Amino acid sequence: MNLNQIDSFYFIGIGGIGMSSLARYFNLMGKTVYGHDQKKTFLTKELEKEGISINYNDSIEILPKWVLSKQCLIVYTPAIPSHHKQWIYLKKYGKNIKKRSQVLALITENEICIAIGGTHGKTTTCTLLGHILYSVGMNVTAFLGGISENYQSNLILNNVLNGKKIFLVEADEFDHSFLYLSPNIACITSFDQDHVDIYPKKEALKKAYIAFSKRIKKPYKKIFLCEEESFLSNNAIYYSVIKKENYYSHHLYVKKNKWYFDFHTPTEIWESLPLPIPGIHNLKNLTAALSISDYLKIPKEEIRKALFLFKGIKRRYSIHYQSSKKIYIDDYAHHPTEINALIDTVRKCFPNKKILGIFQPHLFSRTKFFEESFAKSLEHLDILILLDIYPAREFPINGINSNSLLKKIKMSSKEVSTIPKVLEKIEKKHFDIILTIGAGDIDSLIIPIKEWLYKRYG
Template sequence: MNLKALKHIYFLGIGGIGMSAIARWFIANGYALAGYDKTATPLTNALQAEGIAVHFTDDVNEIPAEYLANPAETLVVYTPAIPKDHKEFNYLKDNGFTLMKRSQVLGLLTESFFTIAVSGTHGKTTTSSMVSHILKNAGKNVTAFLGGITQNYGTNFLINESPDDVICVVEADEFDRSFLTLFPDLTIVTSTDADHLDIYGDHSQLLESFQLFVSQLKEGGKLYQRKGLNLEGFTNNQSAEYSLKEGDFYAQNLRIENAEMVFDIIYPNGIIKDCTLLTPGFHNVENALAATAVALEVGLSPEQIKEGICTFGGVKRRFEYHVRSEKVVYIDDYAHHPTEIQAFLSSVKALYPTRKLTVIFQPHLFTRTRDFQEGFAESLSLADDLILLDIYPARELPIEGVTSDIIFEKVTSPTKVLCTKEEVMNIIEEKQPELIVSVGAGDIDTLIPKIREWGNGR
């Protein structure tokens, strides 16, 4: 594929977080661009405000005529979530257009850059965003394709300032084996826990894909993996490990001051003292260790790294504070896997040890709920008071016998309630919680404005 020969880029599913980042790259580099998505969202609204034509009806006539006139000059980028009976998708496929998945296009874009890829079943969005900020804050020429909206820049995409000496940071997604289109110079792997078993079948297949992904490092590249993952095939100078308490990179003197985590970073031949995270969490301390490792590798000084860590504002829906007063603390998080929930809730309880913790959780996917019901029950039992919602189906049809009840029955929290999303605010009004978190990857975020308004009114 010769990108220079293209004039028009058409997106099927332009409102996805990863798709919109690539769309912004094409716009920034002078291409004409349009797209379809099923429904309007804040992301599609933002794209339209930037001048991109987006429509929401599956109709070939909605595609700009100049895009249809010359298939050789039009690239169609699509998300795997597009259904096989989609009219536009099938028309473009049957009429000589080049169709490529988002991951394939991302692989093309990163070929010409020095690339840092951040992968993992959880932690990759925050870590890739943190790496991007540390490098950009230090004056590096960065382009970044991220899976979340950074608080520092208000976007999921950073554009390089010139074509020379570009460092590309990319969130490498294991879903649908998408990350196998990438051949990075540096790779971070944050976790390889079982997930997406509807795609992979079992954990061993997922691990096999991660092993294949890290084998695609360019010659002379380096892998940074969380200690214990044991991805193989690397000599000591090709691989380094990090974790909270041990490894080549680890934290020391970790303490909580004013509900923030402060720590020293120990790295080979050095120490960075008194780093403060605006986005707290034990898991985010580990993410900072991984970010430090690659920042040192590309030549940043300890002082530049510390400044980047201490000014990193986090990512929307990742340990995001919405109310922070004496009476109420309200935090929202995207966690949707038992390990993520365990890390998030443990961190919240450590930050606010004297407050009763109320957790609102919306399970995501029937298959994930079925496969990890024991893990969900165990992690959610960290709540003093659990409000459990119905399963958000996303791309799936219901599975007989799989409802939120299979988690609810096993949760050992002192108090718990099973309810619909519409009932949540009445329950909050009744309980009057002092520390409340909303957790999940579905549409639970639609509750945020209401809970925030309630909290600010206390």
């Protein structure tokens, strides 16, 4: 398919983080962009401000007439349920229908493409690298899986006249989506079991990642692999935060509440670089971004300058309130490994503080598979408020709910709550730090918690 011959786009599930970045891209390219989603969110409101029309009713009657034309491309997410009325109708009568990942592949197939994959860390790595490429003036378009604080968007676009265009994308393993991509440079940040509804056994996930690693092409034809958790590849460049590999980081230290480290390339040492987002896991993510940047021959002083200007990513260790009395941090962690890394980082940044964690499990299948691991991760908190499981694309699984998970957690101060009742429960707790943790709609608590903290503690 030639995207230049497409005049209009209709996105089913436009409010998703991956879908919305594509919608923004085509809107900026001057195309007509419409979409549907279940409900208004902060992200859909932002899209509407940018001139994109969105409907929130699953009705066929409200579809624009041109949606069935040959000049329209219907883009869908695998998260759309099979009983969705618009989806059933468009699947039957639409002329052009593509999955989000297929469209991403079409955009990047004839351009230089860098694809960042991995169970954990791909959004942070991709956003850090996108910021570096943008800051040094490269002709980059980056599709992110999170909202960059620097650009207030999940799309970074820098149309400059000089230099070859580079597309930077996240390679999502869900539903084997990343196997549509054919990047010139790829990266796998971590290799941990997840998406158990797609990959019931880790071996199946490993096979998919190996298949992805073989899709790299010339020019470059390189894949950056984290030495600690990966596999062998003939075209690999390895990086590490433990071993002295081609690229590695070490000597992590804290000075005046700021984190710094030294980065080693194959030929030199870059001393005292800032780590904009704290934690060993984020040092690993930044090491990946720096390794690719050095491979692209970006001068180290320009990279250093970009790091000092990096403001972070929404819902990745986002500090929303900090005073002498209380601290509030929000994070997207939704896997036991990520929760462990988050709590460990908070403990290192704020030792001897009492942590109240509010966690929303994401997906019934994930909760069932990792029930024991979730329990052990959450036990590192001092106080726990456990929210109902966010179903996303799934139907309930018999016997799997927040109460069943709560029983596995060995701690004295724990309870289950719904989102509307969280604030009244917080008011009765004694804590130093609040953490909101999860990938569902737990972010709807951010503003109410912030407002309560400012009202009570100033």
